[in-house]
Amino acid sequence: MNYFDTLSKEIEGMAKGFIQLLPSLAIAVLVLVATWIMARVVVRIIGRVTQRANLRTDLQQLTETITKLAVWIVGALIAMTVAIPSFTPAGAFASLGVGALAIGFAFQDIFENFLAGVLIMLREKMNIGDSIKCNGLTGKVERITLRETYVRQFSGELTVMPNSMLFKNPVEILTDQHLRRNEVIVGVSYDTDLDQARAIIESALQTVEAIDAEKGTVVFAQAFGASSIDFLVQWWNDTSIQDLRLTRSQVIFAVKAALDDAGIEIPFPYVTNTFKEPLRMERPKALEQHGAA
Template structure:
């Protein structure tokens, strides 16, 4: 048997087949290029339409992505039909069979993130620009795609989060409302007149302009601590006007100054010496007297 002749005939047959199919391949390639251009044009058109409709940024991105996807699906199917005459979309779906099930299991995470991304974009909450916290990640949402969400953490790092994680776990949206409540614990010594201390703290809060006066403030005696009687101090402020942390700093400054002016001591906590024996509580005044003695 002449193996060289057989191999030569096979190669020659493959060459003839390729030459015969070359026009179809060129047309299929042209269809793919046209599909790419059409996808860009349709995406640009959808972007203009959604911009006029004043749709949320995440919905704009969803519409644009789906338009691109649909154009590419139809374009690819047409190109395959031209390049491979025996190929038909119905036959391709029918021939998947068990293979489709295997592919489904293999790409389960991708499909899950895809569906989660669509649902995240469709819901009203958690839009681009919102500050959120989820599973220890806190930052600002910069981008939402069909598979992942980009979160710029408050410390500057960019975290790429799978959409399924944001869809399955509780997400705290910090910027859902401009008015937010914050609190601080203020401890006073046990020999303090609590009613007087409460009044002093309330007057101090009234001097902080960033606090929303309509929502009011809360100053409640909370618990007996080991070294002090603790007050729970709560207030509301508009985070769109001023940073929540700056308002809290102003509250701490105002309360500390007011308590010092009223002669109300904020006691030191118990400390432990090198022999692990508890030392008695000393106020600031007592410590000063002990140093001068």
Template sequence: MSTPTTTPSGETYDQTVNTLGTLQDQLVDMAEALIRALPNFVIALLILAVTWIAARFAVRIADVLTGKTPLRPSLKNLIDTVVKLAIWIIGLMIALIVVMPGMTPASLIAGLGIGAVAFGFAFQDIFENFLAGVLIMLREKMRIGDVIECEGIIGKVEHITLRETHVRKLSGEVTLVPNSILFKNPVEILTDDNVRRHEVIAGVSYDTDLDEAADVILNAVKGVDTVLADKGIDVFAVEFNSSSVDFKVRWWAGSKPRDMWESKDRVIRAIKRALDDAGIEIPFPYITHTFKERVPMGRDPGEAVES
């Protein structure tokens, strides 16, 4: 160390030398600590590698065990995720304890608890979707392959993850729906059963015998091959419309959207054909115009014609 002087330049020189010496000592201490910790880092990396291998084998074992049970695919995915997550948490805790020997499992768990609270506030939406995904996988309804309707989204459920659900719309696009939306809002499962009831409105003119028209419509619907006649067919006169008396026709057919459109198409065609054959009019709206003053229907003979 240099001899201190009373000059300002000498004081600056002594302070610079002391600062450089302190920094050099700290760097040497850090390097020595890093060298001493290298074996622990290597062991921690080996623990993480073993954790990765163990997680893969555990998932395979879980797949073999659940494959022999009638569990839904979404529930099997949940079991795989929980098994993998549990093994990784244990492996990471062991690796942290190896790297930092002064840390105990109790202090690590306490730290994780405090961190979980902070993460819960920071990533509230993510954890909300995560919990909603777990509950969706646990509940019995809404399986993969079902056609659902929720918040204006209609499509087939293709995949359920812990964050979102993949819904293939009927027009072909895929919509990624956050699980919280499907959990907090009403979801209509269109294919929960193999069949469901469909309906159309059929109108006849006011001069029609309604009993005869109802019989004609009923027999026409019974003759459609996609209609499940044994489950019942309803033909109700429901409304006096502006130019017709309307019947509500209800029947049972397949529950898939394609089944619904095909069945409606055949039922409407059959009703139209049967009413035409019976001479029953299916009216269209009649419009009557009234005028406050008399409207001339032709030109006055004495009126001059403009050239």
């Protein structure tokens, strides 16, 4: 057997088959180019429709992504059918079988984040621009994709969080409602007239313009402290008008000034002395008696 002739015939046959396949490959490439153009056009149309429908930004992104993915899947199947005559979509789905199961286990985290991203985009809460708190991280949502969410912390750092983390764990949406409640603890000395102190604190709260008048304020004597009787002071303010921290600062300034004017003392907290003298080792009495003997 002449191995060289056999190899030459095989190579020649492969070359002829490739040359015969070139027109189909060229058509498949044209189909892919047309798919790319079609995907861009369809996404633009879908984007305009979703904008007119006043959908949320994350839902617009989800709709555009799914539309683009569907167009590319159809275009890729057509290109494969043209390039490989023996290829059929039904045969491709049938051949997945165990392979799809293995791929599913290998990319379990990716699929989990993908599904979590879809569900996060579909639900009404936690939109782009919301301030959230999750797993000790607090920041503003800048972008939501199918795999991850970009959260800009208030200190400036950008954190990329897997969607599964936001879907599985409790998420506090700080901007769900603009009207929010805040509180401080105010301590007065034990010899203070509590009715007078409460009235002074309530009057001081009325001087802070950012406090919502309809919701009102709450001033309760809460506990007997170590060196003071503590009042719980609560109020509501619109965070879209003024930052919650600024309102809290104004409340503290107003209450402190009002109590000072009334001569009511805000005592220092009672702190015990935690420093102790070094322990001295004492000799057992038996040894002392033995030494005396």
